[in-house]
Amino acid sequence: MSFKNIFALAWLVGFLLIGFGIYYNNSMFAYGLLLVIICGVINWIGGKLGFKLLGFQEQQKQDSEKNNEEQQKQDNEKRHNYICYKCNTVVQGPKTPVYTPCPSKKGAHVWEDLGLIGNDHYQCPKCGVAVKSKKTPVYTTCPKTGSHTWGKM
Numbered sequence: 001m002s003f004k005n006i007f008a009l010a011w012l013v014g015f016l017l018i019g020f021g022i023y024y025n026n027s028m029f030a031y032g033l034l035l036v037i038i039c040g041v042i043n044w045i046g047g048k049l050g051f052k053l054l055g056f057q058e059q060q061k062q063d064s065e066k067n068n069e070e071q072q073k074q075d076n077e078k079r080h081n082y083i084c085y086k087c088n089t090v091v092q093g094p095k096t097p098v099y100t101p102c103p104s105k106k107g108a109h110v111w112e113d114l115g116l117i118g119n120d121h122y123q124c125p126k127c128g129v130a131v132k133s134k135k136t137p138v139y140t141t142c143p144k145t146g147s148h149t150w151g152k153m
C-alpha cells in the first residue's frame with residue numbers, strides 16, 4: 001500500500017467520521033473534521049513536495065533525453081540497409097523494421113540485413129535495386145533469381 005493510498009483512506013475515514021458525527025450528533029464529527037483538515041494539510045505540503053520531486057524528475061528526464069540524442073547519433077552511425085526480398089523495398093534504420101504487409105505478394109515484408117550504410121553505391125544488375133553501403137552488401141535473396149550480385153557503381 002502506497003503513502004497515497006493510506007492518505008486517501010485516512011481522508012475517507014475522516015469524512016465517514018463526520019457523517020457518523022452528524023448522524024449520531026456526537027464527538028465523532030470533531031475527530032472526522034480534524035482528520036480531514038490534517039489530511040488536507042498533508043496533501044497541500046505533499047503537493048508542494050511532489051512538485052519539487054517532479055521538478056527533480058524533469059531534470060532527470062532532460063538528462064536522459066540528452067543521452068538519448070547521443071545514443072541516436074551513435075545509432076545513426078550504426079544504421080543498416082534492410083531489404084525485403086519480395087518487393088525489393090530498401091529501408092534504413094538502426095534495427096530490423098517492423099514486418100508490415102508487403103505490397104508484392106501476400107503476407108508481410110521479410111527484411112534482410114544488407115549491412116551498414118555508407119557512401120558507396122552498389123547495384124544488383126538482375127533486379128536493378130541500388131543501395132548506399134559501407135562495403136559490399138550482403139548477398140541476400142534477389143527477387144529475380146538466386147541472390148543479389150552487388151556491383152560497385
Ligand SMILES: [Zn+2]
Nearest residue numbers: 084087102109
Ligand atoms: Zn516486401
Ligand SMILES: [Zn+2]
Nearest residue numbers: 124127142148
Ligand atoms: Zn537483385
